[in-house]
Amino acid sequence: MEEKTRHIEPKLTLVGAGPGDPELITVKGMKSISTADVILYDALIDKSLLEYAPANAVKVFVGKRGGRDYIKQEEINALIVKYAFQYGHVVRLKGGDPFVFGRGHEELDYAQAFGLTTNIIPGITSSIAVPELQRIPVTRRGYSESFWVITGSTKEGKLSKDLELAAQSTATVVVLMGMRKLPEIVALYKQLGIGETPVGIIQNGTTYSEKSGFGTMENIMDVVSERGLKSPAIIIIGKVVEAHPEFARILAEVNQL
Template identity: 60%
Template sequence: MYRGKLTIVGAGPGDIELITLKGIKALQNADVVLYDALVDQDLLDYALQAEQIFVGKRKGCYAYQQEQINELIVQRAFQGLHVVRLKGGDPFVFGRGAEEMEYASEHGVEVAMVPGISSSVSVPAMQHIPVTKRGASESFWVITGTTKEHKLSKDVSLAAKSSATVVILMGMSKLHEIMKLFQNEGKQDVPVAIIQDGTTEREKIGIGTVASIENKAKEQQLTNPAIIIIGEVVRHRQKIRDIQKRYHKVEVAQ
């Protein structure tokens, strides 16, 4: 008996143009699409012939628990259908895509993966913030701010001791704790950026330092979904803006 197929697809960071061509082709060939809250629903236009089921979370309310999503994938696949699991960013970066793939495989379902552009690097990039830059940062950490036990990841304290760029996802509720760890390492003046709803029309950004970013976040009412970037690379954004201002002034003067 043909048990269908599961394809895990990364939708990218928010802007629908940042999904891959392979991801679009998977949607076009889908019989069922299970999609999350952070996925732009305009992407579903590529799968109009498919059954579309929202399985995401909004403001702490789950449309489906994870166990129910797993069962739904297998149930539809057992009907001989091609199930596309559409997830924001890259499904293998804090996206539970690996768990869903494993569950489907254990039930005899064929699985495939289409990587997505991770918000951890693309959201800063779209704001002219590189995660590495020669002379400023030789490496970067990508950390979940909140573990499954709803506590701050212990990796944050380790990252605070390094000279690397630190990118924290799902960390806004722990912003005070995070900045305290960096202050304890004498990094009060290290630049910090917070980007909310990155690459979308709702995007908001706050720039400050380890010492000032909490106040900036309150002033600008920054909240989840947001990405926190800590490191000297944040200065690149302002440097580019300053260069562009000088360039355009020269052009006007000529």
Template identity: 55%
Template structure:
């Protein structure tokens, strides 16, 4: 079957413009059209100065385009313009609908490709010196959506709360009270929690607490979406590293 046009789904990384891959930059430079989401750093659009740039994201529940319209736009622009780049925050295959859009385009006779991105689920905690695994503390991690397609809390969170793994929840701020209740029911009120808003950007804010105190910290710091919730003792690594850095600086001062 003759195919016309191409779609490349590209991961833009977690927010810091420098955390995009070299392959993603080269792909943007060859784009005829760029369809980009709300969580994409708009500085990245400078890599595609000659491309038609269309915002198709959502902010606070307000959609520029419905998903069906985005799918149709991908196909129509691919057929009329050639190479369409669908630029998504983080990694497109981690709760990004990248796979769905590729399937739709392929069904319409469009060539498709994927350029993976640095997922916010790992890089945002790392940027705050929080490892998702650490020997002796956590042997695995869960990455879970806080809100399902039906706008309900994912049932996987209840399973994760029973484990000793680090739990990373994306898009879960509206369900925070329910999440906390699940961990409290498992007797984990003192497990460390971090909530990071606008991770890796200049607007980044972080709240640190425990399962029993994090809701108060959210109110105090007025933390909102977009944010990532990290639950696990690995969160305490951040404080330890920060203390070691301070001690190191104090020793350097004394030596001078």
């Protein structure tokens, strides 16, 4: 009796894995992983999530770190289509939320252009969850009525002009992928005469290797040096940083550096 050929339905599911802690992925995201034929995963993904994939699933690392592309975005797009037609269900596992500086919509557009069935499973974004787990709200009555989430570097490699606009408001500012631009951010706030603005930096948020530093724009560079903070990290700027339960004590210690 001849073995039936398996019908392959080319399909892409964009899955947000959340801010780092593998337990913060959604139930729907986990279910999608469990049905994947191929998983293309990013650098900031906790690899324990891959254990929930079928044993025969193809797992391909397509990560980018610190501005260095181990694989170009155009190549990732092409791999999605290639693997979908070759194997079937491709899960694109991305840190945080796929549509928050994750280039998820670009991948979605590319896949749809080749006729792939597409689905999106949102993830918890680090821009909210990481400060939250440090007891820092991005909004709080009397502190901040809004918040901006800004990329640390534009496509051209420059500091976003939006940052200057946000800095002149009462909004909380969350900068993603911004550690290399921190000196420019500090200079901007000082130039605007608001060097006393509270700032927090949280590296590897929600993971066991998380560490953080707090201060103001006047002294945060010293904090970064003393604490050895580096990417991947998020920068939280604004009065809400004062809500951190130990901010006053930490700031007093920092001022003695």
